[in-house]
Amino acid sequence: MVRTRAGTFCALLLIVLPIICYPFYLLCNDISGCPSPALLHPSTLKFRKLAQEIQWLGLAGLYNTTSLLVLFGYYAFSLLLWKILPAKEVQGTELGNGHRISYRFNAFSSALFTLCVLTALTLIENDIHRSPIWPWIWDNYVPLLTASNLIAWALAVFVYIRSFSVKSISSKTHNGNTSSQPNGSARQTSKSTPSPQATSLYQLRELAHHGTTGALPHDFFLGRELNPPITLPLIGEIDLKSFMELRPGMLGWLLFDITALIRQHRHYGHITDSMLLVVISQAVYIFDALINEPAILTTMDITTDGFGFMLSFGDLVWVPFIYSLQARYLAIHPVHLGPWYSALILTLLGTGYYIFRATNSQKNTFRTDPTHPYVKNLSYITTSHGSKLLTSGWWGRARHINYLGDWLLSWSYCLPTLAAGYVIVPSSPFRDHPQHTDSLVTNAAKLPDPHSLRGGVDVIPGEAKGWGMLVTYFFMIYFLVLLVHRERRDEDKCRRKYGKDWEEYCRQVRWRIIPGVY
Numbered sequence: 001m002v003r004t005r006a007g008t009f010c011a012l013l014l015i016v017l018p019i020i021c022y023p024f025y026l027l028c029n030d031i032s033g034c035p036s037p038a039l040l041h042p043s044t045l046k047f048r049k050l051a052q053e054i055q056w057l058g059l060a061g062l063y064n065t066t067s068l069l070v071l072f073g074y075y076a077f078s079l080l081l082w083k084i085l086p087a088k089e090v091q092g093t094e095l096g097n098g099h100r101i102s103y104r105f106n107a108f109s110s111a112l113f114t115l116c117v118l119t120a121l122t123l124i125e126n127d128i129h130r131s132p133i134w135p136w137i138w139d140n141y142v143p144l145l146t147a148s149n150l151i152a153w154a155l156a157v158f159v160y161i162r163s164f165s166v167k168s169i170s171s172k173t174h175n176g177n178t179s180s181q182p183n184g185s186a187r188q189t190s191k192s193t194p195s196p197q198a199t200s201l202y203q204l205r206e207l208a209h210h211g212t213t214g215a216l217p218h219d220f221f222l223g224r225e226l227n228p229p230i231t232l233p234l235i236g237e238i239d240l241k242s243f244m245e246l247r248p249g250m251l252g253w254l255l256f257d258i259t260a261l262i263r264q265h266r267h268y269g270h271i272t273d274s275m276l277l278v279v280i281s282q283a284v285y286i287f288d289a290l291i292n293e294p295a296i297l298t299t300m301d302i303t304t305d306g307f308g309f310m311l312s313f314g315d316l317v318w319v320p321f322i323y324s325l326q327a328r329y330l331a332i333h334p335v336h337l338g339p340w341y342s343a344l345i346l347t348l349l350g351t352g353y354y355i356f357r358a359t360n361s362q363k364n365t366f367r368t369d370p371t372h373p374y375v376k377n378l379s380y381i382t383t384s385h386g387s388k389l390l391t392s393g394w395w396g397r398a399r400h401i402n403y404l405g406d407w408l409l410s411w412s413y414c415l416p417t418l419a420a421g422y423v424i425v426p427s428s429p430f431r432d433h434p435q436h437t438d439s440l441v442t443n444a445a446k447l448p449d450p451h452s453l454r455g456g457v458d459v460i461p462g463e464a465k466g467w468g469m470l471v472t473y474f475f476m477i478y479f480l481v482l483l484v485h486r487e488r489r490d491e492d493k494c495r496r497k498y499g500k501d502w503e504e505y506c507r508q509v510r511w512r513i514i515p516g517v518y
Contacts, residue, residue: 007215014221017313018149021321022062024471025141026054028325030332033423034468067143071151078247081110083235090294093303099204101227103242103297108290111251118255129266137259141328145321152316156220156309159240163224163306166205201229201237208306223308241307244315245296250286252320257282260327264334273342274335274416278326281349281412288357295364300490322475326413329472333422333459345415352408359394359402366390381508383501391508398511400490403483407513410479419461420468427456487512 028034032053038045050056087106094100122131137144204227211224228240257279265271296302301311337345366375370388379392394401491512495502512518 004215006213007218010215010221011217014217014309018153018317021145021149021317022142024322024325024474025145025328026056028329028468028471029054031055031424033462033464034329034333034421034471035464037423037464040463040467062142063146064140064143067140068147068150070140071144071147074252075151075248077114078110078251079232079235079238079243081113082106082238082243082247085109085113088294090297092297095204095226096206097204101201101204101239103239103294105293107246107250107293108287110247111254111287111290114251115254128262134259134262137255138263138331141256141321145317148317148321149313152309152312155240155244155312155316156223159223159225159228159307159312160220162228163207163211166207166225201227201239205229208304210304211306211308219306219308221309223306223311225306227302228307241311242296242302244307244312245301246289246293246315249315249317249319250289253323254283254286256320256324257327260324260331263331267331268334272330272334273337274418275327275330277337277342277345277349277416278330278413281409282323282327284349284353285409288353292360295360298364298367300486300493304493322478323413325475326417326472329417329420329468333420333468335416335418337416337418345412348408348415349412352405352412354405355394356402356405356409359405362394363390363402381501381505383498385498385501387498389498389501389505391505396509397515398513399506399509400483400487400513401515403487403513407476407480407483410476414473414476417468417472419466420472421461421464421466422459422468423462423464424457424459425462427458483513 027036027039029036032038036050036053038050038053082104085106086109087104090103090105092101092103118133122128122133125131128134206226207224208222208226211219211222213219227242229237230240231237261271261275261279264275305311362375362378365372366378366388370376375393378390379396380388380390382388390396398404498505
């Protein structure tokens, strides 16, 4: 019964997730408003009127071959950089078969190289607004979304079908003895017996326990194979999951942010403080992830979850297209925060990032070198498995204290949009009338550039004010749900793995994420 419910839920997600990305663009647009005015009057809502407001071109408007080819080029270029740029060689956690995968990590240098190439191509025109790169990305947002969906589906189908050639299930993920040690824990390992080495990634293939239930939608969604490899011409063998974890989606997120920033400047002749806050805060998070790329090796994504639709869609579609919504909104409806509100958001950003980085740094230091001066005096519980669970320091305050930093960061992405919502109306000589005035919003900017919005229109809050928050604050709500879900999965795994030791740990560290609250 439980397996049937899980399969039904996963089947629903397979349908809903790819579709839900489109309304965020179509119903919050640079043609009629955010949300489209017709949605503000549901009693008189007609599809024909809504279609006119979003300039619906039918299914043909959702796809073009050029966008798919550009994405193929983007992935090929990223693969080439992975191969030729200097990389840090890191051994992964021990697999159920006793081997370790050797990974090449150079996502940060690859991202910098890509950004330098794009900058050079942009400056060739001697005018950033004449470069065709950024307007093309903006104008082809929906076709790029469709192409990314197609690639994510193709990857998920490919690894699912090929996984049936793998027979062994990872004993680590099956027994809960994954080498991923959550909650600031470290694992004692024998230094006298090194892990055996394999000559090929194909010798290390294993199935993920959670993706082998026999329920097709469930297994397809979560992924059957733990670390599926692929061999490509000129590239050689590469682990698909670790490559897709950060490279395409995280850099794509940043490129969409930059596109929005350039478009705002092209529209209005300046960049607002709200746009700078969003782009800079998200860039800090992105570069932090890329610089610390080896840290993914101890996450559940790598050690426990198979590579299926959940990760392929999340990495390639959800991250770049949903996480960049705030910047896209501000490109159309610029918000002026002022020094005090900006300072408040910067404080929130700094606090969130400090908690995020300090907690993860303490955890990783304790895992790799428990004798380090930074962590050697911390108290801990030693479990019957040999793992050490921290009961002091950051991890003595809450069992998943790092998630608090993550969530605070999400606030700093959404708050710059304020009470979001706008309508696009024909320009009026009375636009400076008090009813069109909002002290925090540039609400009547003419947009004559044919590459932006239609000439002779104003962007004002109007009756849409506040309703746009359903779009711009979605990330914050979704991220909270995601973090709580991860925390519950982690708790369940650790309770099964550590048993009474985990109960004692929970007695000493009472709170889950927010000390004193949850």
